[in-house]
Each structure stands twice: as structure tokens, then as C-alpha cells.
Amino acid sequence: MSTSKLLSVYLTLVLLLAGGAPVLAQEAAPTETPAAEPAEEAAPAADVAADDSAVEDGDAVDEEEPGEGDDAAAMEEAEPTEDGAVEDKASEGEAADEKPAANPAEPEDPENPGAAELNRAIELKLDADDLQDLNEVVDLLDEGLSKGLDPENSDFAEEMLVATLLQRAASFSQVVLSQPIADPRRDPRWIQIRQYALTDLQRVVALDPKQSQAWLLLGRLQSLPLGSSSEARRALTQVIRLAEEAANDPEAETPEPTAIAQAYALRGAAQKDGASRLEDFNKAIELDPEKEEYLLLRAQAHRADGDGKACLADIEKAIETAPENPKAYELKALALLMLDRQEEALEAFNKASELAPELLTPYQYRSELLSQQGKVDEAIAELDKSLKLQPNNLASLLIRAQLLSENEEYEKALQDVESILKQQPALVRAHQMKAQLLNQLGRTDEAVAMLEKLIGIDPNLTELQLQLLGIYTEKQMAPEAIELATKILEAAEAAGENGASESSDLVRRLRGDMYLYAGDHEEAIADFEKALEKNPNEPGVLNNYAWTLATSPYASVRDGKKAVELATKAAEVTEYAAPHILSTLAASYAEAGDFEQAVKRAEEAIAKADELKTLDDYDGQLEAELQCYKSGEPWRELQKLDVAGPASEADKEIAEAEKSADDKPMTTEPKANAPTPPATIDDTPARSIDF
Known part of the structure; x- marks a missing residue:
């Protein structure tokens, strides 16, 4: 049997999972869609890669290249056994010829009923080179220990079981860590292989709690998406504690400083509070100062704490060590934005794209920055580029749809939203955008x-x-x-x-x-x-409340004194700069009987509207109100009947209209000259009512 068979199976797994560089993941919980918004949620923050130093050379898989042709078949036929491992059925026929068979004539040792299984496990372990071999070694050792062994053989069998489980777990871990994945729920194979590794590692630390390498692998796996940050911290704390104990024990094997540094870095990423996070990153950098990923992790922590200068300082050091890392330049741009250095930030985003043209996030961030600068067309062009790279990227489509809407290109925006809904039919944000666009299109x-x-x-x-x-x-x-x-x-x-x-x-x-x-x-x-x-102090509510008290045709509702009080407060909040609120103040004074003040405020409303070039929007109503107050009459309004004017005229019209309205339902269609209420309460309409 080829010595590369074990590697072949695992590389097949890697190829099927579209392999990539191992990732030192920060705590991550499952999410709907990254970056549905155009800000920091709209695009991922700088990812930070980590090496695989936690997997010892002797415990991982062979470095030999896999043979072509039989890898895919091996993966297709691999399935879990009862203990959670993956059985390599593709090699069963071959293994039948090569693996040592039990000697049926071998007498059973009454003091060691499991000795035969132990001996077969030892022989098989010496030549083990595929999953089938490792699975059988584990089964034989479990069976031997279950049948019974004397203390010496039992200790040996447990040590051998720990080593075999760790070898198998390290191989599974290599597959998972070499394939960082944003949403593992979309690939059940990734979840399954990760669980195989976790099961073996949990057995290892249960059998031998001093297995630092197993604790480190547990911490790394729990730091990935769908992992548990608390379990990650617990496992990584064990690595650090074992290293501290080994440092005080001359006979103990001390882990490599790089492995301890990785444990600190991973634990820092899983910490809940900023102080503990920085403390762990500081220790990781102290132990492995040449690792730019740890500098970038600490830079991210500074950024989360709002310390742009410290963030930028760490990024500059990381770039000195690894000047070709595109994510470092992306993070640098974000730090520069914190310091309001926008042009430099654009240069950094450009550098990230120069180093990695296929990286989407610089285009998305650049688009956001350009849109904030009012350069909407340029911002849309950046998203066009990103969507050429990944036509169905949800974040890019969402951001572009929003920008196209702001640019009043509603049809194009609607096309993007339809593309999003084809991929994510349950995405509420997309449905909101679609409804908004349909409304804007009439x-x-x-x-x-x-x-x-x-x-x-x-x-x-x-x-x-x-x-x-x-x-x-x-x-x-x-x-x-x-x-x-x-x-x-x-x-x-x-x-x-x-x-x-x-x-x-x-x-x-x-x-x-x-x-x-x-x-x-x-x-x-x-x-x-x-x-x-x-x-x-909400001016819109104050205004509408005062207008109701001042202009209602129903005597039981009107209260001129309170209307003046409310309208005055609304005018003060808006610094007497809103024409419609000055109009309400005038109507309030008129209802209170102070027509001198009513005329004064009505004239101020007209002057302010003229100054703001919005007088035409009021369609002559402000002038009509002024003439009403000059004639010594208050203003009346009943919107449902489209009646407004001096009290003497409006009261008669309202009485007649109410009689005829008894026989027909109120229309819900907007009047041709009706004000258009804004979507938010901060805007103002083209008349006294503040929708």
C-alpha cells in the first residue's frame, strides 16, 4: 500500500472543500448575511491568517503529493464508523492483503485477555497510513482495554490510544483549518469533519489532560464559526497553564513559544472584554514578535476600542514585516478613516486592490467612502467592479441598490433587489427595499x-x-x-x-x-x-398639536391659550426658522384673540418661506392666513372635507359638507394639492400640518 494513501484521503477532503489558508478566527456567531448594510456590517473586517504550528509534523499527515484518480473515490466512499471516525472503504480490498491478521492459534493470557488485540494494534500502527488503519488501531485498543490488560500493558495501550487519536484528530483538523468558511451551515461536510476532530480531541484530553497540543487544537477549532468562545477560552487557558507548569518543571516538555503565542492570540480573540483581549495580544506579540497576524489582531482590538492611533501604529509594524498582505492595507484604510484621513484611506484601499484584485471588500469600502463624499457615480462604479468578480455577492448588490436608489435610478436598483431575492427570498431588508422602490416608481x-x-x-x-x-x-x-x-x-x-x-x-x-x-x-x-x-421637545408633535387646538372647527377641541404655549415651544426648538411652525404660531394667537401677534407671525412665516425659496410650495395658503388675521378672524381647517379658511366661511362650508358627506364614505385618495408627509418626523411639509 502506498505511504501517501492517508494524505490522499485528506487532500481529497481539502479539494472537495475548496481549500484555502488556515485562519486564526476571531469569535464568530452565525449570521444571516454579511454586510447587508454598507458600513462595517456590509463588508468583513480584515481576516488574520495563522500558521499550523500547533500541528506537530509527526502527528499530521504526510507531505507527499496524493496520487491522481483515486482521491475522489476515496472521499466518496468514506463514511463514519460507530466511534465517529471516517472509514476509508476504498482501501478495504487493498488493506485485506496487507494488514496483519490475528493468529487464531495464539493462546489467551488470563492476566491480559486483551493482549491479542493490543499486539495486533501495535503491528498495525507501525505501518498505518490511511484512515482505515487508524480506525482499526483505535478499535483494537478500545477492545483490548475493554477485555482487560495488566497495569503495565493498560498504561501502554492508553498512551498508544492517545497518540493514535491525536494523529487522527490532527489530520481532521488540518482539513478544517485549511478551509476557512464564512457560513459552515452551507457545507455539512465541513461541520462533520470538525466534529470528528473535536470528538477525538475530547477523548485525548480526557485520557491525558496534559496533552498541550490537543488543547491547542481544541481551542483553534472552537474559535471557528459555530464554535463556542467559552470552550475556546477554556482550552487555550489549559495550553497556557501547562506551559507555565512546564517552565517550572525541568523534566517537563515545554511547548514551543510559537505555540504558546498562538494560544494567547486565539484566547485574545475569544475574550469578552477589551482589557483582557489586549493583554493576551500583547503576550502573543511578546512571544512571537515577527508574526504580523498578531499585530493585526491587536490593531483590530484598538480599532474596536476607538483608538485609531494605536491601531495605525500596529498596522504599520505589520506592513513592515509583511508588505504584501492586502488585508493589512485594508485595515490601515479603516484606521485612517477613524482619523478622518480620507484621501490616505483611499490610497490604502487602492493598494489592497493592487495586491489582491480579487478581494471584494476594498471595492465595497471604497464605494462607501466615495458615497459619503457625494461621489455617488464613482461609488456605483466601484460596486460594478466588485460584481464583475462575484456577480451574486449579496453585500455588493445591496449597497449598489441603495446607491442607485439615492441616484434616482430606481429601475436599475429594482433589478439588483430582484437578484438578491432570487438568492435570499426571506431577506426582509430586500423586501423593504423592493417596496420602497416600487413606491418611488409610482x-x-x-x-x-x-x-x-x-x-x-x-x-x-x-x-x-x-x-x-x-x-x-x-x-x-x-x-x-x-x-x-x-x-x-x-x-x-x-x-x-x-x-x-x-x-x-x-x-x-x-x-x-x-x-x-x-x-x-x-x-x-x-x-x-x-x-x-x-x-x-419634538417640534412636529408640538406643531400638529397646536394646529389642532387652534384650527379645529369643533369648539370642544379648541384651546387658544394652550395652542400658543405649544406653538411657541415648537418655534423655540426650531429657532423660529420653520415657516409652517410660524404659521401655526400665528393661527394659535388668532384663536387666542391676539390678532396683532397673529399678523406679525404670519408675516414672519411668509418672509421665512420667501427666504428659503419655498413660498410657492404653500400654494397661497400663507398669504390667505395673513389676510384672515388682518380681517380679525381665526383660521379653521377640516382636512377630511378639504375645507380651510376664515372661521365665518369655513364653518358654513363644513356644516354643508358634513351633511352631504353622511351619505358617502370618506375618500382615502390624496388631494392634488395635499402635502406629502415625509418618511421621518424630522422633515417638514409644505403647510402648517407637520406630518
Whole structure:
């Protein structure tokens, strides 16, 4: 049998898993999609590679190249045995001719019933060169120990079992560590092989807790995605403790400084608090100062702590050691951005792309930076380049779709979103973007239908509910908006939020606006009151509340004095710079009977709108309000009937309109000259009502 057979099986595993460089992974939990957003979540931070010094040469696989032709077959036929190993069925026929057979005539030693199995294991171990051999050695040793051996042979068998398990685990680990994978859940083979390694290593440390190499491999495997950071810290702490004990014991074998350094670096990556993380990275660098990966890990820790200068200093040292590492330049660019050195950051991103043109993240980061500088076309061009490299990359598609939307290229943005949904049909963010784009393209009915359908499938999708509420509000679909807002608030209250969350505050504010639009002024005031309890200085709520108290046609609602108080506060918060709030202040003074102040504030509203070049947006209403106050009348408004004007005229019109409105439902279609409420509460509309 070829001595390269064992290596052949493992290299087959590597090839099937599309092998790469081993990674010194930081703590990582499973996620939906990297970088769905264009900032640090949108693209991965600098990865840091580590060597395989933890796997001793004698314990790992052969360095000989595998033979061609039989590797794939070996992997295809490999399957787990009862103890969790992988059985190499491809070599069974060959092994039958070469492996030593038991001697049926060999007498059983009554003091060592398992001696025959031990002897066969020893003979087989001497020539073991494939998984089948290693599996059988483990089985024979387990069987021999189970039958019984005298103390001396039992100790020897356990030592041999530890060595064999460690050899097998090291080989499995080599496969896993040579294939870093962002989401192992997409490749069950990777998970399975990692579990084989963990099972063997856990047996090793149970049999011999002083096996430093086994603890280090355990720590490395637990540091990978789907691993346990607490188990990683425990295993790596054992490596460090054994090294400290060995340093004080002349007869003990001291691990190599590079292995101890790796244990510190890995444990640092798994630490929860920044101080412990830095302490471990410092120790790793002290033990292995030439390892640029440890410098980059410490640089990342400095970056997480907000220390841009220390981060940059470590990166510069790492680049001195490894000037061709593209991830070092990428991390350097991020550090420079922390220091607001944008042009230098662009140069560093460019260097990363020069060294590794196939690396996507520099294009994504560069795109984000350019978009922040207002260079949207250039930012889109960077994403075009990244998508040529990986046409289906979700992060690039999401970022480009957002930028295309900002550039008002809605059709192109929608194409990107459709591509995303083909890959990830359940990605909520993509559905949100699609609805937004459909609405921007004037296909509001499609957007509403899509959102209503998705919410019907999963009523707990709060993000989609809020988006649908925003469309209802924008299109002044008052009944639908009020019903949905009420459902959201009731669900929040049932969940224990008690209206305290930011989203609940916004929903209550929007429901109040829709009550106002629908003419349900008492309900609107109730929502405005509650909204102000949480945000007493919110100018939009103050404005709409004051406008309701000042202009409602219902005497039971109006309160001029309180309207002046609220409108004055809104004007102060906005530094008397918002025309629509000055208009509300004027209406409040008019309702309070102070027409001199009403005229003054109405004139200020017109002057401010003229200064801001927004006077035409008010469609003559500000001028009409001024004339109303000059004639000594307050202003009245009932939006649901599209009635607004001086009290004497409006009251008659409202009375007549309400009579005729009793026989027909209120339209939910927006008026041709109706204000367009913004998506957020910070913007202002083109009239006194602040949607």
C-alpha cells in the first residue's frame, strides 16, 4: 500500500472543500448575511491568517503529493464508523492483503485477555497510513482495554490510544483549518469533519489532560464559526497553564513559544472584554514578535476600542514585516478613516486592490467612502467592479441598490433587489427595499399589496409593518393607517414595551396625524399628548398639536391659550426658522384673540418661506392666513372635507359638507394639492400640518 494513501484521503477532503489558508478566527456567531448594510456590517473586517504550528509534523499527515484518480473515490466512499471516525472503504480490498491478521492459534493470557488485540494494534500502527488503519488501531485498543490488560500493558495501550487519536484528530483538523468558511451551515461536510476532530480531541484530553497540543487544537477549532468562545477560552487557558507548569518543571516538555503565542492570540480573540483581549495580544506579540497576524489582531482590538492611533501604529509594524498582505492595507484604510484621513484611506484601499484584485471588500469600502463624499457615480462604479468578480455577492448588490436608489435610478436598483431575492427570498431588508422602490416608481399599489401579503404571512415583521404604515400615511390612507398603527401599538403593549420604544413613539405620532387628517381631533390630541410625554421637545408633535387646538372647527377641541404655549415651544426648538411652525404660531394667537401677534407671525412665516425659496410650495395658503388675521378672524381647517379658511366661511362650508358627506364614505385618495408627509418626523411639509 502506498505511504501517501492517508494524505490522499485528506487532500481529497481539502479539494472537495475548496481549500484555502488556515485562519486564526476571531469569535464568530452565525449570521444571516454579511454586510447587508454598507458600513462595517456590509463588508468583513480584515481576516488574520495563522500558521499550523500547533500541528506537530509527526502527528499530521504526510507531505507527499496524493496520487491522481483515486482521491475522489476515496472521499466518496468514506463514511463514519460507530466511534465517529471516517472509514476509508476504498482501501478495504487493498488493506485485506496487507494488514496483519490475528493468529487464531495464539493462546489467551488470563492476566491480559486483551493482549491479542493490543499486539495486533501495535503491528498495525507501525505501518498505518490511511484512515482505515487508524480506525482499526483505535478499535483494537478500545477492545483490548475493554477485555482487560495488566497495569503495565493498560498504561501502554492508553498512551498508544492517545497518540493514535491525536494523529487522527490532527489530520481532521488540518482539513478544517485549511478551509476557512464564512457560513459552515452551507457545507455539512465541513461541520462533520470538525466534529470528528473535536470528538477525538475530547477523548485525548480526557485520557491525558496534559496533552498541550490537543488543547491547542481544541481551542483553534472552537474559535471557528459555530464554535463556542467559552470552550475556546477554556482550552487555550489549559495550553497556557501547562506551559507555565512546564517552565517550572525541568523534566517537563515545554511547548514551543510559537505555540504558546498562538494560544494567547486565539484566547485574545475569544475574550469578552477589551482589557483582557489586549493583554493576551500583547503576550502573543511578546512571544512571537515577527508574526504580523498578531499585530493585526491587536490593531483590530484598538480599532474596536476607538483608538485609531494605536491601531495605525500596529498596522504599520505589520506592513513592515509583511508588505504584501492586502488585508493589512485594508485595515490601515479603516484606521485612517477613524482619523478622518480620507484621501490616505483611499490610497490604502487602492493598494489592497493592487495586491489582491480579487478581494471584494476594498471595492465595497471604497464605494462607501466615495458615497459619503457625494461621489455617488464613482461609488456605483466601484460596486460594478466588485460584481464583475462575484456577480451574486449579496453585500455588493445591496449597497449598489441603495446607491442607485439615492441616484434616482430606481429601475436599475429594482433589478439588483430582484437578484438578491432570487438568492435570499426571506431577506426582509430586500423586501423593504423592493417596496420602497416600487413606491418611488409610482407603483404604490404593488408595494402595498406586497407588504400586506408578507405581513399576512408573518404578522410579527415589525419592519415591514412600519414601512407599510409609512406608505399609508404618505398617501393619506387614514383608515388603513389608523388600523395598522393601532395593531402595532397593541402588539408593543402586549410585549411589555408600554409605548416606550422609539418605534412605538413614531407609530403613535403617525396615528395622531392620521386622526387629525380624518377629522377625529379628540383622538389625535390623545395621541399627541402621549407622544409628548416621551418626547416633550419634538417640534412636529408640538406643531400638529397646536394646529389642532387652534384650527379645529369643533369648539370642544379648541384651546387658544394652550395652542400658543405649544406653538411657541415648537418655534423655540426650531429657532423660529420653520415657516409652517410660524404659521401655526400665528393661527394659535388668532384663536387666542391676539390678532396683532397673529399678523406679525404670519408675516414672519411668509418672509421665512420667501427666504428659503419655498413660498410657492404653500400654494397661497400663507398669504390667505395673513389676510384672515388682518380681517380679525381665526383660521379653521377640516382636512377630511378639504375645507380651510376664515372661521365665518369655513364653518358654513363644513356644516354643508358634513351633511352631504353622511351619505358617502370618506375618500382615502390624496388631494392634488395635499402635502406629502415625509418618511421621518424630522422633515417638514409644505403647510402648517407637520406630518
